[in-house]
Amino acid sequence: MVEAYCMKCKAKREMKDMKEVTMKNGKPAKSGTCPVCGTKMFKIGG
Numbered sequence: 001m002v003e004a005y006c007m008k009c010k011a012k013r014e015m016k017d018m019k020e021v022t023m024k025n026g027k028p029a030k031s032g033t034c035p036v037c038g039t040k041m042f043k044i045g046g
Contacts, residue, residue, distance in 0.1 A: 004043040006034040015041050 001014040015032030023029050023044070030043045 002030050002032070002043060004030070004032070004041040006037065006039055006041055008037050008039040009034060013041075015043070 003012050004015050006013050016035040018030055018032035021029050021031050032041050034041055
C-alpha cells in the first residue's frame with residue numbers, strides 16, 4: 001500500500017482503493033481515499 005497525507009485528518013495514512021493515474025503533464029500519480037474519513041487522497045510520483 002501507498003502512504004499519503006490526508007488533508008482532513010492531518011495525518012499520513014495508507015490509501016484505500018488506490019489506483020495509478022497519469023496527470024495532464026504525463027507524470028505518474030496515485031489516487032485513493034482515506035480509510036478513516038473517506039476524503040480523496042492524492043500522491044504525486046511513481
